[in-house]
Each structure stands twice: as C-alpha cells, then as structure tokens.
Amino acid sequence: MSSTPYLPLYLWIDGQKLAGGDRAHSEVINPLNGQVLARMPHATADDLQDALSSTARGFKTWRTVPAWQRAAVIERAVAWLRERRQQLESLLTLEVGKPNAEARMEVDLTLDSMTWCAEEAKRIYGRTLEPRLPHGRAVVSHEPIGPVAAFAPWNVPALLTGRKIAAALAAGCSMVIKPSEETPATCLLIAEAFAAAGLPAGVLNVVLGDPDFISRTLLASKIIRKVSFTGPEPVGRQLAKLAAENITPITMELGGHAPVIVCDDADIEAAVAASVSNKFFNAGASCIAPTRFYVQDAVYAQFVSAFVQGAKAIKLGDGFDPETTMGPLANARRLAAMERLISDAVTRGATLETGGYRIDREGYFWAPTVLTNVPEEAEIMNQEPFGPVATISRFEKLEDAIDQANRLPFGLGAYAFTRSLARANLLADRIESGMVGINTYYFGMPEGPFGGVKQSGYGSENGIEGISAYLLTKFVHMV
Missing domain, CATH: 3.40.605.10 (Aldehyde Dehydrogenase; Chain A, domain 1)
Structure with missing residues (x-):
C-alpha cells in the first residue's frame, strides 16, 4: 500500500x-x-x-x-x-x-x-x-x-x-x-x-x-x-x-468496441505480446482497448494458444506492488458486467479458454478472461465490455474480417496486424474508425487527433x- x-x-x-x-x-x-x-x-x-x-x-x-x-x-x-x-x-x-x-x-x-x-x-x-x-x-x-x-x-x-x-x-x-x-x-x-x-x-x-x-x-x-x-x-x-x-x-x-484483424502474414509473436498487454492494460477499462480479435485461419491456433498463455501469466494484486501487472476493476459495477456478459456468451455456446470468474479475495478482482467461438449475437460481441475479457474469432477471407470489424455502430479505435503494405493500405482505408493502428496500439501522441465516428x-x-x-x-x- x-x-x-x-x-x-x-x-x-x-x-x-x-x-x-x-x-x-x-x-x-x-x-x-x-x-x-x-x-x-x-x-x-x-x-x-x-x-x-x-x-x-x-x-x-x-x-x-x-x-x-x-x-x-x-x-x-x-x-x-x-x-x-x-x-x-x-x-x-x-x-x-x-x-x-x-x-x-x-x-x-x-x-x-x-x-x-x-x-x-x-x-x-x-x-x-x-x-x-x-x-x-x-x-x-x-x-x-x-x-x-x-x-x-x-x-x-x-x-x-x-x-x-x-x-x-x-x-x-x-x-x-x-x-x-x-x-x-x-x-x-x-x-x-x-x-x-x-x-x-x-x-x-x-x-x-x-x-x-x-x-x-x-x-x-x-x-x-x-x-x-x-x-x-x-x-x-x-x-x-x-x-x-x-x-x-x-x-x-x-467509447467503442475495438476490433483487431490479425492476418496470416503477421508477426504473430509480436502481435500477441502487444495484444495481451494492451487488452489487459487498466484492467481492460479503456475506450480503445482491443476486444474483438479476428484471426485468419492459418495462424488462428497459434494466436489463441499464445494469447491464452499470456493472459494466464498476468499477475493480479495491489497496484503499489511492482510485480503486479493488473489491478482490481475500478468498481463493483464492472464485476457485475463481467459476470453478465461472460455468462451470456458461454450460455450461447462460447468456449471459455481461461478466466471467467471473480477472484476470491477482498477488492474488485476479476481473472483475465479469453473467449473463443463466440456467436455474433452474444451481448459481449455487441456491447463494449470495458473489462479484462477478449473474444477471439477466426476468418478465412480478409473481406469477411473487414465486414465483421465494421458490423457494429461504433468506430473509435481499430487495429490490424500484417506485413503486407497492400493489405495495410486496404485495411487503413476500409476500416470504419476514427483511429486505426496498423501493427501498433499506440494513439497516445498529443499532436494526433483522438476521436471516433458513428456512435x-x-x-x-x-x-x-x-x-x-x-x-x-x-x-x-x-x-
């Protein structure tokens, strides 16, 4: 303390x-x-x-x-x-x-x-x-x-x-x-x-x-x-x-519900490292936190495995402890929201890869959570969770991933990972968002405008x- x-x-x-x-x-x-x-x-x-x-x-x-x-x-x-x-x-x-x-x-x-x-x-x-x-x-x-x-x-x-x-x-x-x-x-x-x-x-x-x-x-x-x-x-x-x-x-x-498109030519190790740290930064309570991950078939299993391991490695605890990498949620309302959204997703058929529960200790602690196979009609795919939970879905064609990224009426932050300049330009042009990060999650520079589109x-x-x-x-x- x-x-x-x-x-x-x-x-x-x-x-x-x-x-x-x-x-x-x-x-x-x-x-x-x-x-x-x-x-x-x-x-x-x-x-x-x-x-x-x-x-x-x-x-x-x-x-x-x-x-x-x-x-x-x-x-x-x-x-x-x-x-x-x-x-x-x-x-x-x-x-x-x-x-x-x-x-x-x-x-x-x-x-x-x-x-x-x-x-x-x-x-x-x-x-x-x-x-x-x-x-x-x-x-x-x-x-x-x-x-x-x-x-x-x-x-x-x-x-x-x-x-x-x-x-x-x-x-x-x-x-x-x-x-x-x-x-x-x-x-x-x-x-x-x-x-x-x-x-x-x-x-x-x-x-x-x-x-x-x-x-x-x-x-x-x-x-x-x-x-x-x-x-x-x-x-x-x-x-x-x-x-x-x-x-x-x-x-x-x-706020938003930030999508992340991970192409099969991306540097998966770098993409996972950046994604885990940014997803669970501030216990997920960020308006530009990556949440809906769309990963191309060829690298889907590799990405999910590494992401889950990264989530499991997060150390919860007192924010004043230098070894802590994620603190509690800020209030009891977020605990209730995590319980509701994750329960709804699992009930609708999602796979709970890790987490999904409140930590048994004083304070508002929730385990870092990863969901896969989440149906689009689940609440968490349509409502910003504002907490430490990520959903990972797979795609075959890039056009399908872009459609999914643009499906919601939100457009604040969005991200994509690819080593192809042609794909990077296509994604930057086609994703409907006020801010788009290609191979980065960083929007922190004060000289860059911070704002969204749509709702x-x-x-x-x-x-x-x-x-x-x-x-x-x-x-x-x-x-």
Whole structure:
C-alpha cells in the first residue's frame, strides 16, 4: 500500500475550497479493498449557480490574456505537477486500482498533452484575404468560444481531465469541470496546480456530486457555450439532447468496441505480446482497448494458444506492488458486467479458454478472461465490455474480417496486424474508425487527433483539432 495520504475533498469554486455545511456526501471507495478513502461533498443548486457566475467572470478576464501568457500558466502548472508526480501517480492507483507502472504512463501522457496545449496556444493563426473592394481589409480570426462545461470519466482521470482543461485554457476559455464521483482527488490535484501557477480565480471551477443534476443544471444555462464529454454512449445521448436546447456545440467521445484483424502474414509473436498487454492494460477499462480479435485461419491456433498463455501469466494484486501487472476493476459495477456478459456468451455456446470468474479475495478482482467461438449475437460481441475479457474469432477471407470489424455502430479505435503494405493500405482505408493502428496500439501522441465516428461520438481531443474545438471563427471585412 502507498504511504501517500488521500486528499481532502472539496468543491473548487471561484478560487475557494468549499466543503461541509448542509451538502450531501457520498463515499469514495478504494477498489483494492473496498475501504472508504474519503467522503465527497455534493454541489448544491447554489454551488452550481456560483460556479456558473464565476466561470462567466473568469472568461471575461482570461480571454484577454495574450496567448504566450496563457501558455506560461499551463507550463507552470505542468512544472508544479512534475514536482508532485509521485503523489499524482499514487492517487491514480488509490482511486482506480491500476498498477503504479500504468499510473506513471498516464501521468507522462497527461503532462505531455498539457505541455503540447501550452505550445499550441501560441499557434492559433488567422489569415488575411485579398480584398474585393479598394482599400479594404478582409481578415479571418479565431477567438475563444466561451465558458465550457466538461465531464470526465473514472478510467483515466488524470489524462482526461488534464487535457480537457489545458486545451480549453490554451484557447482562452474558462471551464467548469465535473470529474467522476469515483476519482475526484486526481482532478482536484490538477486544479491545485493551476491555482499555484497563477490562473485567475473563476477561470477553472471543479464541481462534484450527482452527475445528472450537475449536467442538467450546467447545460440549461446560457452561460455555457461549449460542452466536452467523455463517457458511455447513453449518457452522451442525453447530454447531446440537453445541449441542443441552447444549440450548444459538444465534443463527445463515447467509447467503442475495438476490433483487431490479425492476418496470416503477421508477426504473430509480436502481435500477441502487444495484444495481451494492451487488452489487459487498466484492467481492460479503456475506450480503445482491443476486444474483438479476428484471426485468419492459418495462424488462428497459434494466436489463441499464445494469447491464452499470456493472459494466464498476468499477475493480479495491489497496484503499489511492482510485480503486479493488473489491478482490481475500478468498481463493483464492472464485476457485475463481467459476470453478465461472460455468462451470456458461454450460455450461447462460447468456449471459455481461461478466466471467467471473480477472484476470491477482498477488492474488485476479476481473472483475465479469453473467449473463443463466440456467436455474433452474444451481448459481449455487441456491447463494449470495458473489462479484462477478449473474444477471439477466426476468418478465412480478409473481406469477411473487414465486414465483421465494421458490423457494429461504433468506430473509435481499430487495429490490424500484417506485413503486407497492400493489405495495410486496404485495411487503413476500409476500416470504419476514427483511429486505426496498423501493427501498433499506440494513439497516445498529443499532436494526433483522438476521436471516433458513428456512435463513438464526434469531434476530437488532442491535435490542432482539439484546440479548434474551443475556438470560434470570425470573419471581419473593413473598407
């Protein structure tokens, strides 16, 4: 166990820490052992109105700050977090249960993304058009869209809060952010970094509590000019409906059900090693986690055998133990989901190659699971499992595998393994997904856009597209 204490929890509104009073509270649970980490205060209606008023004032201040000064604030926040990275890593392990090695990776990605946003603030360019009238000036410029309401999930709470905050601030926007009820301290530590970096009060507000109440209140306000959401599709649908009432633009990343096509000319040893580590990374709780493996006949048996052995070699345990390679699931809901999905698949005729059960110990531990011969009508082939379970199917013709990969209404991450350039190009062109990895699972670079198609959402985070999401385009014509 870590010696790092958990943070006291509070609302961060207009530069003030608010807790106690007559606010309702709920418990934050350590998934390793089920113990209570802290009691989290819930924002009241008055708290949310204060946050909205604060973010409106903060926007008026922040939008006038030159880009190079905005970048300097973000860079100071990153430096502050670097000095406390061990604390941030420990919070991630305490709240989510992930091994500390994975927490270090997430912190690295978070700081890289924030740093990139700081640099990109200096490169928000407009353009000048040739005038149609004598002595005219025609200018296209970009300006911040306004106060943002942001909502982040529990699975990678540092990255998904850090990059939302940094991108919005880089563009000149203010933000009210609501982290998951299960991972509030991670977001609060990032907010403290910005306060220490000199961010004016009100530019960043953090509210905690009931997600439905908070989202309805924030999105009903005309103060909010932009929404950023990462989370499950049903919640995204509801937020999109709420945002439509005020015609508020929204960026949504709604998860996926990532297919992996393994061709018979692939480097199977390398494909298996990468697939096992990425499938069970974060206990499978990743929106781009590979889940539906389609393997060509000639290499199917080899791939399955090696993948199962890799799954069996995973060591479950305390995330602070350096030998642990997979921690517990983050909450009891994921245990129930694993039980339901795997039971349904086996009932429908799937073969359970390994795992498929809850580990008999305290905490939310589930054995790494591999299923083969899973019928397409099984729930797990149609619903994102968001847990440590992989399905492996076989195919003969590449066209059939592409059809299966594209069968679902999701398209966030997708992958393929082949040593043929012609096949690689075909797969990159034909797979319907916002991101496609050929012989790699890596989408972590902050300069690359991160987003999906179809029911995986719309808009992107990261890349120049991620900054543009917080900007308006203005055309000025002068004569």
